[in-house]
Amino acid sequence: MLFLGIDFGTSGVRALAVDGDGRIRGQGRAALPEAVGEDGWREQDPALWLEALTQALAQLAAQVGAAWRQATALAIDGTSATLVPADARGRPLRPALMYHDQRARAEAQMLAGRFPGNGALAGASASLAKLLWLARHEPAMLAGLRHLHHQADWIAAQLTGCWGRSDPGNALKLGLDAASLRWPGAVTNLLEAAGIDPACLPRIVPSGEVFGALQPAWAEHLDLPAGLPVLGGTTDSLAALIAAGVRTPGQAASSLGSTLVLKLAAARPLDDLAAGIYSHRLGTLWLPGGASNAGGAALLRHFSPAEMEALTLQLRPERPTGRLCYPLPAAGERFPLNDPAFAGTPPPAAGPLTRFQALLEGLSYIEAWGYRRLAVDAPPQAVLTLGGGTRNAAWMQLRANVLGRPVLVPDCPEAALGAAMLAAVPQFGTLAAAQGALAQPCRRFE
Ligand code: ADP
Structure with a gap:
């Protein structure tokens, strides 16, 4: 058995392979450029993530050797509240709004009034605040918007072709009710009022449940078994707690x-x-x-x-x-x-x-x-x-x-x-x- 874990954190991508006895068989990493911008803007082209992923996994594969092709499953975590608005085929409609983008301050204030006590939605970094900012400032984008992704699930969707899925940890900052794992009416109403179709909200795949299977083209590219199960991931901070x-x-x-x-x-x-x-x-x-x-x-x-x-x-x-x-x-x-x-x-x-x-x-x-x-x-x-x-x-x-x-x-x-x-x-x-x-x-x- 060989389990692969991929972490998109604040300092770059790390990939790790561990076997069924808990032996770490290798670690790969690739840096990502720092996302910068003026006045609290933080954006990044998700295509960079795929390049870094390929690099980190190639490094890891070289360490693992022959067992690489018999990998059992993989899962991905990513920075929380890094939002990727995507079209029907998962193509980003614009660069991702990174976890530390702060431009949605007015939207955050409005959310604090509407959802008092919901700490996940507090602050300008919450994905829901970012989405409402986009609806207000880039309304033309809404016509093509079909899927709201976060970093980890956008990458998992790329690998599997399963668009529009996310895990509870990432979806929390988009307004998911963590107890019922449903989208509250207050959130869907808010989206509708902003001209956003609530059908863009992801379907929830709990962390550790099957998200999809690795597509043949990716399997070939990464030298991994086609159909390799990709399991529901989580945020980078929750993944660190799981590891701990x-x-x-x-x-x-x-x-x-x-x-x-x-x-x-x-x-x-x-x-x-x-x-x-x-x-x-x-x-x-x-x-x-x-x-x-x-x-x-x-x-x-x-x-x-x-x-x-x-x-x-x-x-x-x-x-x-x-x-x-x-x-x-x-x-x-x-x-x-x-x-x-x-x-x-x-x-x-x-x-x-x-x-x-x-x-x-x-x-x-x-x-x-x-x-x-x-x-x-x-x-x-x-x-x-x-x-x-x-x-x-x-x-x-x-x-x-x-x-x-x-x-x-x-x-x-x-x-x-x-x-992993x-x-x-x-x-x-x-x-x-x-x-x-x-x-x-x-x-x-x-
Ligand atoms: P983050 O990812 O939040 O930026 P890190 O987990 O990399 O931070 O930790 C960096 C922090 O570690 C720094 O803010 C620094 O003050 C602290 N640090 C570095 N060396 C020591 C030390 N010897 N004792 C206590 N704190 C330290």
Whole structure:
């Protein structure tokens, strides 16, 4: 058995192959140019994605060798809220509006009024806000519009010829009701009022269920078996959580990147728009989460990555500084504290080592507070951890001390592994079983 996972993330495409015993057989990657534009515009030609995909898979095939042609299945994840309006044959009608495109601010404000409490639709990056922006500013495009795709499902549709399908994770930001997996009347009415045919909304294929089969031309191009099953994918952040091993209620996952993103798996959803909390759904699991502006970007205001690396070796997690601070990169916080004017509090006026440790302690306390807000049923058990901050082992120990639970850092935090686990769902019966079978080791701090 050989499962292929393809991740379209913020920094490029990664492809990974894992066999049925959980052995990683290879990894390929290809860079994508940064999507730039003026005044918050972020666009990219989806044709670039197919080129990068071909490149990453060719690299992977060379590592895998003979087993490549017997691949069992593949699945794809992509950046959330990257929208591709397409015609009846799946051809993009314009460049994709990337996940971080911010031009739909007025539409976001309107949606916040119409869907109070729906955090997935909050902000200018939500795909529904982007779609309404397109309808207003590029109405001529609507005549040819037949399918609304996101990055992952547009690529899956290219490979299989199955247009107009998406998964619940990607469709959430287009207004899908995650509980019923249906398009609410409020969303279809809104589309109709904007001159958009609601039939453009995708049919939902749950993550890990059959999306389609690899078309012969693509099979030849990629040297893969024709008819290879392509399974329903997900977003890049959910794929990373799947890879990290989030699979039962009570498991928590922190992403220590530019910002601090927390999710706590639960049996039911939790939404609080004012606090920036909303819930993703992964099979039967709900993932309430929130994102604090505190995080790595705030650290970079005080230290360069090289300075942080040098100081890391001297940190003393067992001896807290006792100097409280709330590190923010700029004024404004949403979660766990909701105050757009809050400027944070600075680290103590002390030497670099004490300042660095106090900043990390501050971030750890914010994280602990965040989990208290997310814990509807029970506090987290273990805290799986991803992102650039995980290279700081002393911070991981500090967090384990402050959070009072084990901190687990996966050796292979690749979203592409999560996608490969989705590809393995039919073989193992459930996603949780596939995650168990293909799990990679973790470093443990407690
Ligand atoms: P993102 O993908 O959100 O941009 P990454 O997951 O790549 O971020 O993580 C980058 C962050 O890692 C930076 O903001 C930086 O502050 C942080 N970082 C880098 N080195 C260290 C370190 N030694 N200790 C703590 N944080 C670090």
